[in-house]
Amino acid sequence: MPPPERSVTGRSLAPRHVTSPMGPLGRGGLSPGPIYALRSPGANETMRGIQMGDDATWEDRLEHASATFSRFVPDAEPARVLASMERRMGALGTFAFTAVGEMWDRPGLTRRDRSLMIIAVLAAQARNEELELHTAVGLRHGLARIEIEEINLHIAAYAGFPAAMAASRRMDAAFREAEGVAEIEGRAPADHLSDPERMERAADVRASLTGGRANPDPRADLEALRGHLGELGDWAMKWAFGEIWSRPQLSRRDRSLVVIATLVALGQEAELSFHVRAGLNHELGRDEIREAMTHLCLYVGFPRAVQGMRTAMEVFARIDG
Amino acid sequence: MPPPERSVTGRSLAPRHVTSPMGPLGRGGLSPGPIYALRSPGANETMRGIQMGDDATWEDRLEHASATFSRFVPDAEPARVLASMERRMGALGTFAFTAVGEMWDRPGLTRRDRSLMIIAVLAAQARNEELELHTAVGLRHGLARIEIEEINLHIAAYAGFPAAMAASRRMDAAFREAEGVAEIEGRAPADHLSDPERMERAADVRASLTGGRANPDPRADLEALRGHLGELGDWAMKWAFGEIWSRPQLSRRDRSLVVIATLVALGQEAELSFHVRAGLNHELGRDEIREAMTHLCLYVGFPRAVQGMRTAMEVFARIDG
Amino acid sequence: MPPPERSVTGRSLAPRHVTSPMGPLGRGGLSPGPIYALRSPGANETMRGIQMGDDATWEDRLEHASATFSRFVPDAEPARVLASMERRMGALGTFAFTAVGEMWDRPGLTRRDRSLMIIAVLAAQARNEELELHTAVGLRHGLARIEIEEINLHIAAYAGFPAAMAASRRMDAAFREAEGVAEIEGRAPADHLSDPERMERAADVRASLTGGRANPDPRADLEALRGHLGELGDWAMKWAFGEIWSRPQLSRRDRSLVVIATLVALGQEAELSFHVRAGLNHELGRDEIREAMTHLCLYVGFPRAVQGMRTAMEVFARIDG
Incomplete structure (x- = not known):
């Protein structure tokens, strides 16, 4: 679970839920793709990630961004980092501080x-x-x-x-x-595996990747991959799944x-x-x-x-x- | 409007309109996509961009390319630039001079x-x-x-x-x-904006981007974007449209x-x-x-x-x- | 024709044909694309590229990979190359030796x-x-x-x-x-061509690319390309086909x-x-x-x-x- 939303400086943050009355849906979109009818969230699903406010002040935004840069550049005052970025890069510096800083301070992922x-x-x-x-x-x-x-x-x-x-x-x-x-010393190589060992490990990966829908017999599962992908199926099965995805x-x-x-x-x-x-x-x-x-x-x-x-x-x- | 076609050296250029009899359309295409039935151009639309000649001499081509390189490399004779590029890069040098040079000397865009x-x-x-x-x-x-x-x-x-x-x-x-x-001194930062300010600027951008088809209420327009794009809609609206596209x-x-x-x-x-x-x-x-x-x-x-x-x-x- | 499969060290290689009983096809694939019903190979088509073994030992795999690295790094013992790569890069080194090495030692292409x-x-x-x-x-x-x-x-x-x-x-x-x-001295430039010369060479290329399906009249063929691609058709025809693909x-x-x-x-x-x-x-x-x-x-x-x-x-x- 990601950590709860917090204020690094102790100041209470602007609410991120929608606080304003919404008008009817607009006719134009960012791109002419289909409009997805969003389901209501189920019982175990929160809307937190979806709801955002439309009324953050500049100071609210600055606080989130500053919290990020106090971690990115621990030994410098965020306000001085912003000033330096703006002096060196102009508007690109403003955005590299505010957009990047606000993003990394969002909840939803650690x-x-x-x-x-x-x-x-x-x-x-x-x-x-x-x-x-x-x-x-x-x-x-x-x-x-x-x-x-x-x-x-x-x-x-x-x-x-x-x-x-x-x-x-x-x-x-x-x-x-x-x-x-x-x-850097003491790096460990990957295990030196035979095909049967690779296939066995791949079967475990394929089971978890597909939620148990892959054929549990790895040779049959590989045969199915070959039907899609020819010899690439062998490389996906034995190397990508059997040797990389399987590592602990x-x-x-x-x-x-x-x-x-x-x-x-x-x-x-x-x-x-x-x-x-x-x-x-x-x-x-x-x-x-x-x-x-x-x-x-x-x-x-x-x-x-x-x-x-x-x-x-x-x-x-x-x-x- | 782009400038009219001109000869930098004063020599009259080969005509760019189609001067040769055309046979029936071929059966093969560059790619197997659909063949587009090209409309006849409307009253305010020229065919100039479409018409090209098939009979430029090498000297015609060289003149266009030389006109470009006299601007790219102002202090060198184009003929010497070509010779140097060919000596250093062989056929790649020939093409980097002729193809690039001819392209930049085309009408249609400044x-x-x-x-x-x-x-x-x-x-x-x-x-x-x-x-x-x-x-x-x-x-x-x-x-x-x-x-x-x-x-x-x-x-x-x-x-x-x-x-x-x-x-x-x-x-x-x-x-x-x-x-x-x-x-470089004296770079100006971007404006430090609140969400309502970003939304207001975004509304103006959305109106011009969509030719007036976006919902003029930016909160309703944003809600539509969220339907397509989830939280990405907020970032598109407030940052890309409200802070970047809106700049003068x-x-x-x-x-x-x-x-x-x-x-x-x-x-x-x-x-x-x-x-x-x-x-x-x-x-x-x-x-x-x-x-x-x-x-x-x-x-x-x-x-x-x-x-x-x-x-x-x-x-x-x-x-x- | 690619060279027949061979063992650089003289040791006989693990068979690459399928030696194991196959179960029924699995239900999950690498991606949710359509399953291709693979045709049986025709008379002049071998299955060699398709058949792969599932039972190579680590030593079999190492031998193929070593054969490759004895060519990539001719003056070093492959076993020492592997050890060095693993020490410097860990598991990435193992795979850069084994996966890359096995691939380059496959039959099917020289x-x-x-x-x-x-x-x-x-x-x-x-x-x-x-x-x-x-x-x-x-x-x-x-x-x-x-x-x-x-x-x-x-x-x-x-x-x-x-x-x-x-x-x-x-x-x-x-x-x-x-x-x-x-x-590097003495590089040769590309031929300095007129449009008619480019068109003539392009016609030859278009004939071989399309197996004779392009219109043999290059001006008619170009007109077809223009229908698909506008002015890009001219650049494809005259430059890509006429000047690059046509070279001997x-x-x-x-x-x-x-x-x-x-x-x-x-x-x-x-x-x-x-x-x-x-x-x-x-x-x-x-x-x-x-x-x-x-x-x-x-x-x-x-x-x-x-x-x-x-x-x-x-x-x-x-x-x-």
Whole structure:
């Protein structure tokens, strides 16, 4: 569960629920896609993630953003950080402080969750300088080094080895700096596995990814994948599922969050649709997935985040029949 | 209006209209998409953008390309630039001179318009060296520094902050070089706004983007966006529309051109479809949008430019019923 | 024809055909796409590419991977390369050795073919360090320098000039190193062509790309392209087909492989669909195209490779009626 909304400075925050009378629905949308009839939330589902206020003052906004930057840049006064960013970058500096700062202070996902996602999308997109910075931020948000390294295995599988190799170099620079060492020692290799061992581990992953709908006989399940994907089915089964997803260093739920974010960054809706469902099977909440799409807009841009949100909503609607 | 076609050297140019008898339509296409039945142009629409000659001599082509490079590299003889590029890069050098040079000398969009687009797509794609070069070219094509900085705010919103932050560093290097200073001074921050102020500005933007079809009550309009996009609707409304699109430093028409180019570079057809329509509402001409797609092929590759052209043609066809 | 499967060390390899009893097809797939009813292979089509074993031991896997790295890093013992990669990168190092090593040792495409593809996708994705490395590997796999330079012309056309210019710099570094020179001398420019010359060459390319279905009158064929693509049709016809695809420095079959790989990397399915068919017209085998999609998963990630495989299978199914 994410932590409850809190004020870092102790000042009470502007309410985030809708306080104003709403008029009728407008005719124009951001894009000409279908309008989704949003279900009322079920008993175990809150509307907190959905409700937002329309009446925050500038001071309210500044307080949220400042709370974030007091964590990003712990040894500087947030007001001075803002002034410095505006002097160096003008309006871009204002927005890099306020939009980014407000986003990271939202409820709905923990800061550790947000770091999992943002490290993944920076690596997938080869945003090198930001990746080094956010690796350091991720460590401060409670991610262990081996968890961040685990993110990068999914980058290898979902964005390719060249992306992961480049990301590895930038992450390493941040790790060495954080640990104050010239070289990271004692890294553990992956297990050296035979095909039968890979298949057995893959079967366990396929069961959790699909909520028990995959054929429990891994050879039969693989045969089904081959029907879709030819030889790619073998690589998905034995390597991606059997060797990466099966590792115990990061929870399945966290891996789903990493992969969902990566697929949004890559704009891969077909695969995303499968992994939104897998994320739900791995105990990600619908509100968490929606909050993930919201946060991602600042790191992959609105168009891909909007596509991600649409894909997630379509999956939810299909599940609800 | 774009300037009329002209010869920089004073030599009369090869006619660009179709001068040869045409056979029946071929059976094969570049891609197996539907064939668009092109409407005859209406009264206020010219065919100039459509008509091209098939009989330019090498000398005609060289003259157009040389006119461009005399502006790109003002202190060198174009013939020597071509010889140098061919010596260093072989056939790639030939094409980087002729294809790029001919494209930038086309009518249909001003050079300032072309620079707006190309700076945007280089930033969106993190093409760093080229971005620095084209920032300098953009200044020579009549863009002010604050206009180029304005492009980058749309990159933050449409491609994400990491892309914009990296672009900011490369643009800055070109600005410092052009202004002959060690540091750019006196940048203005964005206005520090409350939610009601953001909503009010967003309403004005939504009205112009949608040609008056958005609900004029911004709270009702936001509620409609939330129906499509969940919480992303809040960020689109308050930040992208209320804080970026609403700024007076660049015209809405120029912003539409920047965003259309960015969406083509990102391959985001759904969002592009909305923004082609918005561009028409912002007084971009159909010919200008088609010329934009044509120019972009050299900077994002044919496949994305072709998708962009198809999306634009589909929007035009829907408007015409 | 690709070389027959072989063991570099002389040890007999694990059989790659399916040796285990198969259960019924599973209900879950990697993605919720349609299940393709795979045809039985025809008389001239082998199943070799499809059949894979499920029972390789770790030693079998290690042997394939070691065979690859003895070629990638000729002056080091593969076992020491693996140990070094694992020490520096942990599990990522294990997979960068085993997955990459096993893939490059597969039958179905020659190593030269694989290098053609991988150089293309690294250039298209701006993976700079890996591109320099793989340019050197490509030379060792039998590609001539002018063939690798030819790949980059397709990058200019399909991913844009900025990608090609950056790639050119990295390729050049590898060429200079391999040739032991400070500067590559004597590069040949492209022919300096008039429009009629470009159209004539384009007609020949269009005939081979479409298997003779394009209108043999290039002006009529161009008019058809204009109907789809407006002015972009002129640039596709005269430049991409007339000046790049028509060059004799690389076979049409090899160019098709390069372009297919590039389109998979860019996630451009519509264009890919055309070029899979064009590849078949250029004598690429279906098994080769499927093997290409398989290999690409390690360099562009599963989602794009999976989309590529689906697109290829759809084209095959349409051809078979």
